[in-house]
Amino acid sequence: MTLRIYGIAASRAIRTLWMAEELGLAYEHVPIHYRDDPDGPLGKNGADFRQASPLGRIPAIDDDGFRLCESMAINLYLARKHGGGLWPATLAGEALAYQWSFFAVTEIDGPMVEWASHAIVLPEDKRDPARASDALGRLQAPLAAVDSALARSPWLAGEAFTVADLNLAAAMFRARRMDHAARPHLARWLGECFARPAARRAWAMRGE
Ligand SMILES: N[C@@H](CCC(=O)N[C@@H](CS)C(=O)NCC(=O)O)C(=O)O
Structure with missing residues (x-):
């Protein structure tokens, strides 16, 4: 085995699991699991894992001795290394x-997690509708920008699905629960990304 992927599927590691499946x-x-005992058998204080992820965050990989963290960087590396149309x-x-x-990390990730936490993920009594609404507001301009890009081109980097699509779609999988009536191009693209067999295999690991 040359590639090891650290991180439960129900985390940002899903991004790398999807890439590996593609x-x-x-x-x-x-x-x-980031919530497990850090010093337990699969804890995040394990020496091998810490060499790949100095801050103990998932995902991280060990690719035949080359260690890397940060989901977007990992996926760019794997796509560049293996090609197969993804690069x-x-x-x-x-x-x-x-x-x-970079757009996925700087413009989408934070408010998307905030919106999903307070609209979907947290137990209902822990949700704060004001925080969900504020996060949704901050997502409007970035989501409109994605819709505009997809009005001009079927995929984000041209005529075919690539790591550009995978990285952004993976960071906005919760957006499948939003109303995209005003964003038809984004809606089409999101549906097509998540209909891919590799995406289905990856999300099956989360039980979704
Ligand atoms: N920018 C990083 C974020 C990684 C991250 O925050 N992962 C979360 C799980 S989704 C984590 O490991 N949290 C535990 C911690 O921060 O200690 C990436 O995209 O890989």
């Missing part, structure tokens, strides 16, 4: 893959 890679999944064919496509990956 690429058809053989991998060992080490389901470290854009042109320099401009590569630049768009970086753009949408």
